[in-house]
Amino acid sequence: MDRLTAMQVFRQVAELNSFSQAGRSLGLSAPAVSKNIAELEAHFGARLINRTTRRMALTEEGRIYLEHVERALEALAEADRALCPIKSEPGGTLRVSAPMTVTLTRLSTAVPAFLSRYPDLKLDLHLDDRRVDLIRDGFDMAIRGSDNLEDSSLIARKLGVMPHVVCAAPSYFAERGVPATPADLRAHNCIRFSLSGHADVWEFTRNGKTERVSVESRYSVTSSLAVRDALRASFGLSLIPRPYVEADIAAGRLQTVLDDWKTVKTTLYAIYPSRQHIAPKIRVFLDFLVEEFNAEPRKTTTDR
Template sequence: MDRFTALQVFRHAAELNGFAEAGRRLGLSPAAVSKNIAELEAHVGTRLIHRTTRRMALTEEGRIYLEHVVRGLDALSEADETLSPLRKEPSGTLRVSAPMTVTLTQLSASIPRFLSRYPQITLDLHLDDRRVDLIREGFDLAIRGSDSLEDSSLIARKLTVMSHVLCAAPAYFEARGRPKSPSDLRSHECIRFSLSGHADVWEFHKDGRTERIPVSARYSVTSSLAVRDALREGFGLGLIPFPYVGGDLREGRLQCTLEDWSTVETTLYAVYPSRQHLAPKIHVFLDFLTEEFSRV
């Protein structure tokens, strides 16, 4: 039994005082109306309507039940009407989880422009490099960086691909020299971003060859911005996404090395629970992210 349909049939039959009238209103055959009423009576365990071939009338139990059914169906209708504006206009609170460094270096300056564009949206942005559980923690969307996105029930939209560079400060190269091949890194001071999927092994490719270098680091840290600070201070070499150090490289504070070798890339995704009935607030934020990362 479709209980919602059965309740609607019961209400219309009672209010219109007839099965045929209820069927016409709901687009159901007389047989379907009778079946729904019979199944509803079986469900509640009592007769709700006295009926003959000529007339019908509510039982005492039916009158009491009808009062509750009307209130319940009206409440559901009001709930739908309450959500109607949210389905049409981007509004409401949007909870987003995003990695700290990506957000601070490439996104946060544009957030006010997004909020100005959509004044009915309230943004609750959590900067956290850990991988949150969207459903359990109540997030509408998360930005994730990954070398390969794990299988899951989440929907993912690709935002951008960040290449990595191996770099250090000029002072470091003056003191320690430049590595001529990836294997030389074993004798260098390396700075390790410990949350990376390639934190323990740095991988390099050239002319069909691959070299994987185990990373032994005196300094491991969970922030790429902290890695960048250590690089600027000349502490060591770091493998870091290019967007985080692009300005430093252009202005000479940092320099790349082993540039004839390619290395890892990190793909950024926007992930969200479902493509169905996507709220306008999520839809416009996805478009905003796509626009911003394509600009970068």
């Protein structure tokens, strides 16, 4: 028995005082109406409607049940009305987890303009380079950077690719020398972004040849911005996503080396639970992310 349908049939029969009229109003046959009422009565083990070939009337149990049915159906209708605006227009709270450096260098300056487009939308943006469990931690979406995205039941939409470069301050290279091959990095002070999937081994490829360099470091840190600060301070060199240091390279504060070698690339993805019934708040934020990651990088307050 479909309880919801049976409840709707019962209410309509009671309101119209007719099985046949209730059936016509609901688009059901007379036998279907009778079947729903009979199943309800069998479920409760009580007669809800006394009926003859000429007339019908609710029993005492029927009148009590009708009061509860009307309240229940009205509550369901109210729930539908409350959800309709959410289904059609971006609104409510959107909880997003995102890497700190990616957000500060590519997104944060654009967020106010994005929110201005959708006055009913609230953004709860958590900046953390560590990975979160979307379902367990209650996030609608996460931005993730990965060399190889693991298999998952989650949906991943590609946002962009960040190539990496080896770089340091010119003053550092003036003091320590410029590495000519990946193997030369072993003699240098390497700064590690410790949350990276390639923190311990840096890989380089040229002409079909691959070299892997095990990295030991006096300074390991969980923030790429902290790595960049150490590079600017001439503390050492690092393998870092180029967008994070693009302004420094252009300004001459940092210098790249080993440019004739290919190294890792980090692909950025937007991760969300399902393609089906995507809430408008998720859809518009996805569009915003695609737009921003395909736009020219903005200067930020961290580019000093």
